[in-house]
Amino acid sequence: xxxxxxxxxxxxxxxxxxxxxxxxxxxxxxxxxxxxxxxxxxxxxxxxxxxxxxxxxxxxxxxxxxxxxxxxxxxxxxxxxxxxxxxxxxxxxxxxxxxxxxxxxxxxxxxxxxxxxxxxxxxxxxxxxxxxxxxxxxxxxxxxxxxxxxxxxxxxxxxxxxxxxxxxxxxxxxxxxxxxxxxxxxxxxxxxxxxxxxxxxxxxxxxxxxxxxxxxxxxxxxxxxxxxxxxxxxxxxxxxxxxxxxxxxxxxxxxxxxxxxxxxxxxxxxxxxxxxxxxxxxxxxxxxxxxxxxxxxxxxxxxxxxxxxxxxxxxxxxxxxxxxxxxxxxxxxxxxxxxxxxxxxxxxxxxxxxxxxxxxxxxxxxxxxxxxxxxxxxxxxxxxxxxxxxxxxxxxxxxxxxxxxxxxxxxxxxxxxxxxxxxxxxxxxxxx
Numbered sequence: 001x002x003x004x005x006x007x008x009x010x011x012x013x014x015x016x017x018x019x020x021x022x023x024x025x026x027x028x029x030x031x032x033x034x035x036x037x038x039x040x041x042x043x044x045x046x047x048x049x050x051x052x053x054x055x056x057x058x059x060x061x062x063x064x065x066x067x068x069x070x071x072x073x074x075x076x077x078x079x080x081x082x083x084x085x086x087x088x089x090x091x092x093x094x095x096x097x098x099x100x101x102x103x104x105x106x107x108x109x110x111x112x113x114x115x116x117x118x119x120x121x122x123x124x125x126x127x128x129x130x131x132x133x134x135x136x137x138x139x140x141x142x143x144x145x146x147x148x149x150x151x152x153x154x155x156x157x158x159x160x161x162x163x164x165x166x167x168x169x170x171x172x173x174x175x176x177x178x179x180x181x182x183x184x185x186x187x188x189x190x191x192x193x194x195x196x197x198x199x200x201x202x203x204x205x206x207x208x209x210x211x212x213x214x215x216x217x218x219x220x221x222x223x224x225x226x227x228x229x230x231x232x233x234x235x236x237x238x239x240x241x242x243x244x245x246x247x248x249x250x251x252x253x254x255x256x257x258x259x260x261x262x263x264x265x266x267x268x269x270x271x272x273x274x275x276x277x278x279x280x281x282x283x284x285x286x287x288x289x290x291x292x293x294x295x296x297x298x299x300x301x302x303x304x305x306x307x308x309x310x311x312x313x314x315x316x317x318x319x320x321x322x323x324x325x326x327x328x329x330x331x332x333x334x335x336x337x338x339x340x341x342x343x344x345x346x347x348x349x350x351x352x353x354x355x356x357x358x359x360x361x362x363x364x365x366x367x368x369x370x371x372x373x374x375x376x377x378x379x380x381x382x383x384x385x386x387x388x389x390x391x392x393x394x395x396x397x398x399x400x401x402x403x404x405x406x407x408x409x410x411x412x413x414x415x416x417x418x419x420x421x422x423x424x425x426x427x428x429x430x431x432x
Contacts, residue, residue, distance in 0.1 A: 015134045022083055025076040025137065032073045039066045040264040048306050048327050049387075053165070053174035055329055057158050061151060066260040067253075068147035074256065075140020082133035089129055093122045135236065142232025143252060149229070157181050192216040286427070294428040296323075304386045306330075307426060308409045314431050320397055322428075323381055324365060324409060325390040330424075333414035334364035354380070361391055366410040369395065402432050 015021075043062040050058050093099075100119050102112045120128075161177035192213055203210040220226050227234040237245035290313070292298035297312045299305055308324045338360035358380055367374040374395065381392035395407065410425040417423055 015130050017134070018083070018086075018130065021079065021134065021137050025079045025083070029073065029076040029080065032069055032076065036066065036069045036073050036263065039069060040260075043264060045304065048304075048329055050328060052332070053158075053162060053171055053178075056175050056178075057155070060154055060158070062264070063257070063260060064147055064151040064154065066263065067256045068144045068151070070260050070263070071140060071147065071252070071256045072144045074259075075136055075144070079133055079137045079140070082129065082136060086126065086129040086133055089122065089126045093126060138232045139236050139248075139252075142230055142236070143249065146230050146233060153185075154182075157185065188216055189220045192220075288429075289427070290429055294426065302386070304388055308407075308428060310407070310428055310430060312430075315397055318396065318398055320395040320407075320430070322367075322393040322395050322407060322409075323388075323390050324378070324393070325388055326361070330411070331361070331364065334361055334412070358391075364412045365391070366412075367393065367395075368408045368410075370405050371408075397432065400432050404429060404431055406430075 039062065043058070043066075047055060047058050047062070099122050100116070102116060105112065105115075107115070158174070158178050161181055162171065162174045164177050165171050165174040196213055196217065199209075200213065203213070217226065221228065227237075233245075233249065240248075291307075293305065293307045294309045295312055296305075296309050299309070305323075305325055306327050308322060310320055310322050335357065338357060358378065362378055367376060374393075376393045376395065378391035378393050380389075382389050407428040407430070408425055409428070410423055413423050
């Protein structure tokens with residue numbers, strides 16, 4: 001067998017960066033896939049611990065950040081597949097340099113003529129495959145950078161809106177102020193761009209309207225909010241056409257956003273994927289339903305529970321510990337309406353404030369055992385190992401007959417239920 005004297009020849013118009021593209025895609029795609037799975041898990045851990053307005057910021061950052069990571073994952077995976085197809089074409093062209101040979105095919109003359117008519121020259125096929133792979137790589141990276149820029153801009157606008165809301169004395173106004181700031185920030189750019197397309201060719205250079213439009217567009221260009229700040233997307237749009245590129249970008253953004261939301265929902269679903277459509281799911285207030293969330297022995301390792309729970313399905317001692325976790329996103333309204341008095345400066349004042357806070361939380365929950373009200377004073381509870389805070393009720397079980405019993409915890413909602421709806425409640429069956 002003769003030794004090769006030359007490297008594998010590539011077409012003259014081969015993208016010069018193909019080796020770097022393969023290196024970057026192959027080296028980072030596996031880490032990105034793991035990160036795309038880790039971000040929703042971090043979000044499910046962090047978001048329940050946040051209250052407004054930080055909750056809105058957390059959701060926004062998680063959505064944009066995870067969308068950027070998912071976009072890079074899909075782009076790099078697709079790029080690897082397209083590069084693999086390109087490599088296969090180059091290799092087959094090297095093995096069979098003569099190209100298509102219809103004489104060796106068992107086909108009739110009509111089929112052969114159709115094949116020859118529609119056959120793409122190997123050099124052209126290789127060039128197209130090469131270009132497709134590079135476009136996917138560049139456009140995916142460019143759109144991910146756009147999402148990163150939007151994330152940073154949203155974070156800065158939120159901090160400004162939070163500062164304004166704090167000066168006004170009500171941090172809950174931050175979300176509304178953020179929406180107003182976003183409109184004030186994006187609106188002039190959209191209006192200036194639209195006016196430029198309609199009337200720019202009619203304006204006299206150096207005139208007042210011309211200078212206003214130019215100054216507005218220059219300001220956004222300086223802040224990185226113009227086309228030149230995303231050259232990868234702009235070069236694509238300028239060559240394939242504005243309408244086509246807009247549709248491509250819109251479809252890609254919608255797909256990665258939906259996939260990002262679906263990943264977060266999947267990580268929040270303990271059962272995972274499956275065909276459980278016909279099974280009677282045990283909702284929080286369902287009758288004759290045992291939900292694993294309500295039993296510490298059934299919790300996943302490292303899980304921080306967000307629903308009331310007891311140790312196990314069977315209670316054997318004189319008291320049954322019932323823990324009602326404090327979840328800021330669901331229970332913050334109980335403390336927002338709480339009159340705890342001024343910030344204390346001595347031990348007695350701190351103790352009084354602690355009891356007042358505990359009383360406000362206690363008033364927000366109603367407990368029953370087998371339908372009978374329970375008048376129990378809770379204790380403030382914490383579990384450092386699981387970053388858990390909540391209320392601890394020691395439910396007395398003396399004199400309770402053997403068999404099935406049921407605890408029910410009802411939460412006082414932030415707003416009165418409408419249309420006859422029942423307030424949020426959780427049923428926890430156990431056996432004596």
